[in-house]
Amino acid sequence: MRRPHLLLVEDNDTLGYVLREYLEMKGYQLSLAKDGRAGLNTFRKESFDLCILDVMMPEMDGFTLAEELRHLDPRVPIIFLTAKSLKVDKLKGFNLGADDYIVKPVDEEELVARIKAVLRRSVNSIDQPISYQIGAYQFDFSNQKLTYQDQEQLLTEREAQLLRLLCQHKGRLLARRHVLKDIWNNNDYFTRRSMDVFISRLRKYLGKDENIKITNVYGSGFILTDEVEAQ
Numbered sequence: 001m002r003r004p005h006l007l008l009v010e011d012n013d014t015l016g017y018v019l020r021e022y023l024e025m026k027g028y029q030l031s032l033a034k035d036g037r038a039g040l041n042t043f044r045k046e047s048f049d050l051c052i053l054d055v056m057m058p059e060m061d062g063f064t065l066a067e068e069l070r071h072l073d074p075r076v077p078i079i080f081l082t083a084k085s086l087k088v089d090k091l092k093g094f095n096l097g098a099d100d101y102i103v104k105p106v107d108e109e110e111l112v113a114r115i116k117a118v119l120r121r122s123v124n125s126i127d128q129p130i131s132y133q134i135g136a137y138q139f140d141f142s143n144q145k146l147t148y149q150d151q152e153q154l155l156t157e158r159e160a161q162l163l164r165l166l167c168q169h170k171g172r173l174l175a176r177r178h179v180l181k182d183i184w185n186n187n188d189y190f191t192r193r194s195m196d197v198f199i200s201r202l203r204k205y206l207g208k209d210e211n212i213k214i215t216n217v218y219g220s221g222f223i224l225t226d227e228v229e230a231q
Contacts (some may be wrong), residue, residue, distance in 0.1 A: 002023075003027055003028055003029040004029065004046060004050065004115075004119055005029045005031070005047040005049050005051065006023060006028050006029065006030050006031070006048065006049050006052060006115070007033065007039065007042060007043060007046075007048045007050075007051040007052065007056055008020060008023070008028075008030055008032050008033070008035045008050070008074070009032075009035070009039035009051070009052070009053045009057065009062065009065065010032070010033075010034070010038060010054045010057075010081065011033075011034050011054060011056075011057045011058060012050075012054070013034070014078050015104075015106070016131065017030050017033065018105060018108075019052075019106065020057055022108045022112075023111075023112070023115075025060050026068065026112055028115075031046060031048070034057050034061065035057050035058045035059040035123025036053075036057045036058075036061060036064060036065040037059035037060045038059070039051075039053070040065055040068050041064055042062065043069055043072065043104075044072065048072060048076060049076075049077070049119060050076070050077045050078075050079065050099075050115060050118060051066075051069060051076055051078050051079070052078075052079045052080075052081050052111075052115075053065055053066060053078060053079070053080055053081065054080075054081050054082060055080055055081075055082035055083075055093075056082065056083065062066075062080060062082065063092060063093065063096060064132075065159070066078055066080075066096045066097075066098070066184050067088070067096060067222045068080050070096070070097060072213075074144075074154040074155065074156050075144050075154065075155070075156060075157055075158055075160075077098065077099040077121075078096075078098050078099055079098065079099055079100040079101070079102060079114060079115070079116045079118065080093045080098050080100070080101045080117070080135050080149040081102050081106065081111075082102075082103060083103070083104040083105065085090075090173070090190045091193055091194075094190060094193065094197060095193035095194075095197050096192075097159070098157065098176070098194075099118045099121075099157065100117075100118060101190070102114065102115050107158075107180045110136070112187065117185055117220075121157065121158075121161065121183070127151070130142060130164070132164070132167040133164075134167065134170075134206065134209075134212060134224070134226050135206070135209040135211050135226035136148060136149070136208070136209040137208075137209060139164075139167065141160055141161060141163075144156070144157065145214075146163070146206075147203055148208050149210070150210075153205050158183060158198060158226070159198055159201060159202065159205075160183075161183050161197075161201065162179065162183060162198050162199070163167070163202055165178070165179060165182065165183070165220065166214065167224065169223075169224065170224050170225070170226070171223065171224070171225055172223065173220060173221050173222070173223055174219060174221045174222050174223065174224070175220060175221040176192070176195070176219075176220065176221045176222075177190040177221075178196055178221070179208065179221070180192065180195060180224075183195075186227070188208070199214060199216070199222060201206060202214060204224040209226070211225075211226055211227060212225070212226045213225050
């Protein structure tokens with residue numbers, strides 16, 4: 001069985017060494033880079049199942065690196081690993097499409113648990129070759145691709161998971177607590193804000209068909225519709 005390949009970008013030599021030893025002991029294949037620029041170069045040369053990025057780094061910070069990685073592969077899962085616990089920093093991470101955000105000091109067992117959860121969602125996405133018709137759009141869940149006429153939009157893993165849940169509940173209420181449990185596995189302030197950001201992104205992606213609506217039912221959830229409204 002192939003070992004998941006992780007990219008760890010961490011400028012603290014001691015922490016980088018400890019995490020590399022621990023994660024390799026837990027069965028992961030790991031590539032370690034000591035700054036953002038080196039991390040980007042490593043990502044370009046190899047294929048990764050998940051990236052763990054420190055935020056405060058020389059050469060290129062983790063947020064900038066995440067943006068670059070998203071341009072290269074919009075679907076790669078990203079976990080931010082950082083000493084910054086300010087609300088604005090967490091929100092920025094989630095706005096960049098982070099799959100998780102861990103504040104230092106790192107608990108190694110918690111990190112492994114979160115890595116497993118993110119990879120499990122990623123594998124499930126690949127193993128389910130499902131497509132949906134949303135108005136004038138075709139949504140290929142297995143390849144995380146949204147197509148309108150001849151225009152294609154690649155989705156991140158979490159965007160695809162959220163859109164799939166909306167499609168499965170099309171015309172019906174998708175409860176916020178259902179989304180937070182199934183996709184974020186949490187229900188705190190930051191995950192709720194992150195979910196709202198992802199809903200806004202999906203509205204933008206689907207904006208070429210005016211009949212498609214993702215309606216926010218205040219305090220309850222969302223309803224996806226794609227039918228022409230009666231005059």
